[in-house]
Amino acid sequence: MDPEIHPNRWSAPIPVVIDVPGWYELWINCYHKKGTSALQLVWTTPDSSEEAHVPPSAFSHLESQVGQ
Numbered sequence: 001m002d003p004e005i006h007p008n009r010w011s012a013p014i015p016v017v018i019d020v021p022g023w024y025e026l027w028i029n030c031y032h033k034k035g036t037s038a039l040q041l042v043w044t045t046p047d048s049s050e051e052a053h054v055p056p057s058a059f060s061h062l063e064s065q066v067g068q
Contacts, residue, residue, distance in 0.1 A: 010040070023060065 018024065030039055042051040 028039065028041075041054045043054050044051055
């Protein structure tokens with residue numbers, strides 16, 4: 001968690017290890033100052049140690065929870 005207000009810069013990584021494949025709930029709270037928003041979500045997969053952007057196919061949403 002990075003509670004400070006600051007110019008665009010990457011916050012320290014928050015490592016999460018997922019041992020069992022499946023769908024997991026993910027909530028992201030971020031601050032957007034006018035014209036300076038940036039968010040990047042990357043992962044490493046079991047077949048690679050290289051970070052890559054998480055593809056859209058890895059996401060889903062539940063209509064009943066949008067905006068909560």
